[in-house]
Amino acid sequence: MTWDRLRSRQPVVAKLLQQAVVRERLPHAYVFEGEDRLEHREAASLLCRAFLCRSTETKPCGVCHDCKRAENGSHPDLTTIQPDGLSIKKNQVELLQKEFAYKGMESPRKVYVIEDADLMTASAANSLLTFLEEPEGETLAILMTRNLHFLLPTIVSRSQILSFSPLSDVERQKNLEAAGEKPVLAALRARIGDKPVDLPEEERTAWIVHGRQVVIQLAEEVLQRPQQARLILQEKWHSHFKDRNHIDTGLDLFLFWYRDVLYMKWEREDLAYPDQAERLRVESLHRSETMLASNMKAVMEAKKYLSANVNPQLIMERLLLRIQEGS
Known part of the structure; x- marks a missing residue:
């Protein structure tokens, strides 16, 4: 600097x-x-x-x-x-x-x-x-x-x-890349900031990399194999996003996934998941703008319920159900 x-x-x-x-x-x-x-x-x-x-x-x-x-x-x-x-x-x-x-x-x-x-x-x-x-x-x-x-x-x-x-998200992403962050990770971290705040820097990076993969897999199952989505939720989501602070960050990752799908419809390039462009494009063909707006609203409501101390497992099961019904 x-x-x-x-x-x-x-x-x-x-x-x-x-x-x-x-x-x-x-x-x-x-x-x-x-x-x-x-x-x-x-x-x-x-x-x-x-x-x-x-x-x-x-x-x-x-x-x-x-x-x-x-x-x-x-x-x-x-x-x-x-x-x-x-x-x-x-x-x-x-x-x-x-x-x-x-x-x-x-x-x-x-x-x-x-x-x-x-x-x-x-x-x-x-x-x-x-x-x-x-x-x-x-x-x-x-x-x-x-x-x-x-x-x-x-x-x-x-x-x-x-x-x-x-x-802006793009400016933060450029700054992170200039500081040595890999572009794929910088894109997501520019949008979620320093969440989760309870992890030291070296642990946070590995945590985000793993959490990002869980979200990508869960989103794909919800779209392609909805009957398997609950299994991914039980086996991978709950084992990684363990406490409320971490779940809140996971919901942010989920929210940015659906925002990226919407951005693909609008042909925007400022994505949180830039390396997943093909998957995002495929999903954008299967979901209308109204459906995507509904999905994002469902995620935001899940975050609200989480802050109100509702059972996290029930929150996530209800969220998946709402997204599947909207598809």
């Missing part, structure tokens, strides 16, 4: 950050808020490098020892906190405070990044508040959130808020 690249995607954010770096007037804390976590991470990486860079000219210079180590995440004065399971706990913030009580190993400056800051427990948020109110030395905090209203108002009031503009 460079200033030019950030400016092309988030012009307001880039202008404010670069001006603060050039004038050496960075606040003690930023809150990056918006839907796209990748945008947050790349902007945070750029700002961390600029903050730690020792160049007297362009910051970040991109060639000094500090820039390189900050970019690959190995700088000793850069700390990143992520949720431990479903939340960020008080002991994680306390460990951060203990670490920052010592002088910087490489320079007087230290920076910490908190991802999904809205997932802090109440005790963790209160501990961080004390830290924000009494920063020691040259310290920079970057908090990322997709739910600004879930942060303590006192934390928000002590930070500078930068709102990131939402990107």
Whole structure:
């Protein structure tokens, strides 16, 4: 990530950050808020490098020892906190405070990044508040959130808020591919974001790959062999999509399948399943736009029932029945 690249995607954010770096007037804390976590991470990486860079000219210079180590995440004065399971706990913030009580190993400056800051427990948020109110030395905090209203108002009031503009699915897909994601997986991840949020990155990728195949197979059975669909549901769907969080993501994958079928009718190319174009085309010949709209509505209602704590197995059986009746 460079200033030019950030400016092309988030012009307001880039202008404010670069001006603060050039004038050496960075606040003690930023809150990056918006839907796209990748945008947050790349902007945070750029700002961390600029903050730690020792160049007297362009910051970040991109060639000094500090820039390189900050970019690959190995700088000793850069700390990143992520949720431990479903939340960020008080002991994680306390460990951060203990670490920052010592002088910087490489320079007087230290920076910490908190991802999904809205997932802090109440005790963790209160501990961080004390830290924000009494920063020691040259310290920079970057908090990322997709739910600004879930942060303590006192934390928000002590930070500078930068709102990131939402990107289109196609823009997110291009960014993921530029970051090294395979095109087929980038297409789907651009649309579902970081779901399921309870899995670490390396596990999430494998989970999505498997879940994607289950959805493709289930959709094909519903169309071609509806009497076998329930068997796939029992043997593969329920064994992979186990809890409500995962089932909700699975329903998203299912929803995007039927949206892609509709897109094939409209001859659109921005697909969530670009490698399945032939299967999507075949299904588009068997389903009318009205049927597909009904299918998507059924999936959305299944998500609503899921959030209302209705039995997941009953939800899925009812969903398959509705889709089959509509076909």
